[in-house]
Amino acid sequence: MGDQNLTNMSSYVQTTLSKYAGQFNSYLKRIDEDHFILLTHMHDLAKMEDNKFSILDKVRTESSRKNMPLTLSIGIAFGSESLNEIADQAQSNLDLALGRGGDQVVVKQSGHEARFYGGKSNPMEKRTRVRARMVSQALVELFKGVDHVFVQGHRNPDLDAIGSAIGIVKIARIHGVKASVVLDVDHVNYDVGRLIAKMQAAGIDKDVFISPKDALEAATDESLLVLTDHSKYSITYDPELYKRLKNRLIIIDHHRRGEEFPENPMLVYIEPYASSTCELVTEMIEYQPQGGEGVLTDLEASAMLAGITVDSKEFSLRTGTRTFDAASYLRSIGADTQVVSELLKENIDNYLQRSHLVSTIDMIEPNMALLMGEDNKIYDPIITAQAADTALSLEHVDASFALTRRSKDVIGISARSMGNVNVQVIMEKLGGGGHLSNAATQIKGVTVEEAKDKLLAAINEYLKENE
Numbered sequence: 170m171g172d173q174n175l176t177n178m179s180s181y182v183q184t185t186l187s188k189y190a191g192q193f194n195s196y197l198k199r200i201d202e203d204h205f206i207l208l209t210h211m212h213d214l215a216k217m218e219d220n221k222f223s224i225l226d227k228v229r230t231e232s233s234r235k236n237m238p239l240t241l242s243i244g245i246a247f248g249s250e251s252l253n254e255i256a257d258q259a260q261s262n263l264d265l266a267l268g269r270g271g272d273q274v275v276v277k278q279s280g281h282e283a284r285f286y287g288g289k290s291n292p293m294e295k296r297t298r299v300r301a302r303m304v305s306q307a308l309v310e311l312f313k314g315v316d317h318v319f320v321q322g323h324r325n326p327d328l329d330a331i332g333s334a335i336g337i338v339k340i341a342r343i344h345g346v347k348a349s350v351v352l353d354v355d356h357v358n359y360d361v362g363r364l365i366a367k368m369q370a371a372g373i374d375k376d377v378f379i380s381p382k383d384a385l386e387a388a389t390d391e392s393l394l395v396l397t398d399h400s401k402y403s404i405t406y407d408p409e410l411y412k413r414l415k416n417r418l419i420i421i422d423h424h425r426r427g428e429e430f431p432e433n434p435m436l437v438y439i440e441p442y443a444s445s446t447c448e449l450v451t452e453m454i455e456y457q458p459q460g461g462e463g464v465l466t467d468l469e470a471s472a473m474l475a476g477i478t479v480d481s482k483e484f485s486l487r488t489g490t491r492t493f494d495a496a497s498y499l500r501s502i503g504a505d506t507q508v509v510s511e512l513l514k515e516n517i518d519n520y521l522q523r524s525h526l527v528s529t530i531d532m533i534e535p536n537m538a539l540l541m542g543e544d545n546k547i548y549d550p551i552i553t554a555q556a557a558d559t560a561l562s563l564e565h566v567d568a569s570f571a572l573t574r575r576s577k578d579v580i581g582i583s584a585r586s587m588g589n590v591n592v593q594v595i596m597e598k599l600g601g602g603g604h605l606s607n608a609a610t611q612i613k614g615v616t617v618e619e620a621k622d623k624l625l626a627a628i629n630e631y632l633k634e635n636e
Contacts, residue, residue: 170237174237178232178235178237178239179202181231181232181235182228182239183199185224185227185228185231186205186224189224189227190207190209193209193213193216193217194209194210194213195207195208195209195210195213196208196209207243207245211247214245214247214276218276218284218286221286221287221634222243222274222286222287224241225240225241225243225272225273225274225286225287225289226287226289228240228241229272229289229290240271240272240290241271241272242263242266242267242271242272242273242274243263243266243273243274243275244259244260244261244262244263244264244265244266244274244275244277245259245262245274245275245276245277246258246259246262246276246277246278246279247278248278248279248281249278249279254279258277258278258279262275262276262277262283263275265277265283265426265428265430268425268426268437268439268441269285269288269425269426269427269441270288270290270425270441270442270605271290272287272288272289272290273285273286273287273288274286274287282428283428285594285597288591288593288594288605289591298452298491300438300440301449301452301453301456302456304436304438304453305340305452305453305456305457306456307436308337308340308419308436308453309340309344309457311393311419311435311436312340312341312344312346312393313344313346314391315346315391315392315393316347316389316391316392317346317347317348317349317387317388317389317391317392317393318337318338318341318346318347318348318349318392318393318395319348319349319351319379319384319388319392319393319394319395319410319414320334320337320338320348320349320350320351320394320395320397321334321350321351321352321394321395321396321397321405321406321407321410321411322334322396322397322398322399322406323398323399323401323404323405323406324404324405324406325358325550325551326352326357326358326361326398326406327358327360327361327398327476327479327480327551328360328361328364328447328472328475328476328479328512328513329398329445329446329447329476329477329479329480330397330398330399330446330476331350331352331361331364331472331476332446332447332450332469332472332473332474332475332476332477333397333398333421333445333446333447333449333450333473333476334350334352334395334397335350335377335465335469335472335473336447336450336451336453336454336465336469336473337395337397337421337450338350338377339454339464339465339469340450340453340454340457340464343457343458343463343464349376349377349378349379349384350377350378350379351378351379351380351381351384351406351407351410352378352379352380352406353380353381354378354380358549358551359516359519360475360479360512360513363511363512363514364468364472364475364512365378367468367508367512368468371466371468373466373468373469381406381407381409381410384407384410385407385409385410385413388410388413388414390417392414392417393414393417393418393419393435394410394411394414394415394417394418394419395418395419395420395421396411396418396419396420396421396422396431397421397422397446397450398421398422398423398424398445398446399422399424400420400422400424400426400427400430400431400437400439401427401429401430401602402415402429402430402431403429415431415432416433417435418431418433418434418435419434419435419436419437419438420434420436420437420438420439421438421439421446421449421450422438422439422446423439423440423441423442423443423444423445423446423448423449423480424439424441424602424603424604425439425441425593425602425603425604425605426439426441427597427602441604442487442489443487443489443491443492444477444480444481444484444486444487444488444489444492445476445477445479445480445481445492446476446480447473447474447476447477447480447495448477448491448492448495450473451473451477451495451498451499452491452495455498462502464502465499465502465503466503467502467503467504467505467508468508470499470500470502470503470504471499471503471504471505471508471509471512472512473499473504474496474499474500474504474506474509475508475509475512475513477492477495477496477499478509478513479513482558484496486606486607487604487606487607519549519551519552519555522548522549522552523552523555523556523559526540526541526542526548526552526553526556526571526573527540527556527559527560529541529542530560530563532565533570533625533628534628534632535565536565536566536567536568536589536590537566537567537568537569537570537590537628538560538561538563538566538568538569538570539569539570539572539621539624540556540557540560540569540570540571540572541571541572541573541617541621542571542572542573542574542617543574543617544574544616544617544618545574546573546574547573547574547575547576548573548574548575548581550575550581550583552573553571553572553573553581553583554571554583554585554609556571556583557569557570557571557583557584557585558585560585561585561586561587567586567587567589567590568584568585568586568587568589568590568592569584569585569586570582570583570584570592570624571583571584572617572620572621572624573617574617575611578613578614579611579612579613580611580612580613580615580616580617580620581609581610581611582596582599582601582609582610582611582612582620582624583609584596584603584607584608584609584610585606585607586605586606586607587606588605588606590631591605591631592604592605592606592607592608593605593608594631595608595624595627595628595631596608596609596610596627598627598630598631599612599623599624599627600612
């Protein structure tokens with residue numbers, strides 16, 4: 170920005186916030202170029218919450234009109250005898266708001282549930298790669314002096330979780346550190362199974378994977394655990410290993426940060442604008458000493474490209490300039506698009522199941538579609554998610570919800586949106602989470618019909634809040 174624009178924007182923010190604070194009898198003080206401190210009474214905070222913090226919408230729309238898109242993030246805390254505690258809680262609330270993509274307010278009392286307001290805009294892509302380089306260097310520093318790096322994705326890992334995990338393992342290995350992906354190779358989804366079969370056939374790195382049992386035995390106080398493609402510890406691949414190494418933890422993820430978050434990780438790299446975790450890890454590989462040369466084999470590069478392809482829905486969702494840069498780099502070091510196509514091929518049974526789910530489509534609102542599986546049939550979570558994606562590609566569908574039975578006592582809901590409907594907020598009402606355009610939840614101990622009623626109630630509540 171030019172100096173004049175910068176000054177104009179700075180004074181606009183100062184004036185707008187001061188007026189808003191005055192409206193609610195609050196004290197506002199600028200503490201540096203882009204931070205303010207706000208002090209207010211509880212009854213005025215209640216009025217701000219009733220007002221749904223309209224300042225967020227005001228700043229977003231007015232700054233967009235001036236062609237300087239700007240969003241605010243606010244963290245508010247209260248309810249402790251110690252002002253230091255309140256200050257620390259407010260800072261962690263602000264970090265949570267930023268970790269979820271910004272443009273929102275987090276109000277949270279220590280030990281209580283957080284209340285979220287806003288989060289209506291998609292996270293802006295940051296064009297500079299400074300953070301990727303810094304994290305890449307920090308990662309290598311943390312790897313020094315470690316006896317074993319374990320990397321694990323979420324439960325039922327997909328190609329993004331596994332591809333990025335392989336990338337981290339290879340970064341550790343070029344620095345002479347022992348590293349493995351925690352995975353039971355005999356029980357995996359069909360796409361990951363194909364990748365493992367190809368790796369075994371090629372005879373490359375048979376020791377990339379380690380079973381959860383062996384990992385737990387090999388873990389020591391000098392080991393490190395890296396979580397890829399998730400930050401919620403309740404959905405991590407091997408909870409036992411997580412408990413063993415929860416004080417020596419690194420998180421690399423592209424989902425919005427939720428309330429359930431490990432207490433004191435050594436390094437956190439969460440970028441909600443990114444298409445996939447593979448994109449983030451690819452950038453880190455580029456910043457390795459050899460410029461990334463020779464870090465990945467052609468097949469591993471293809472696996473990471475497949476991870477980006479899956480999570481960006483073939484480069485159509487959440488795809489920024491850096492997504493194409495990462496894909497281009499992987500292609501340049503040997504990723505083969507034909508191998509990617511083979512890894513992502515669908516088997517016939519899955520295709521038929523998905524088509525069956527799509528055939529149950531029911532428009533519950535003028536722009537929202539609901540797909541429902543039978544109560545006595547268990548569906549693979551990946552098929553459920555793909556059915557929700559397919560419904561989204563139909564005309565007049567801005568948001569889709571696919572609801573199926575996952576196991577004897579769990580119903581899963583996959584939610585997708587084009588960006589106009591914030592499905593993350595709807596899923597959070599049901600105990601889940603995710604992205605503005607891509608979220609999910611699981612509900613225990615209900616039938617499919619009961620889960621549908623809960624979902625409809627959450628959607629109605631969301632629509633009322635956003636009238």
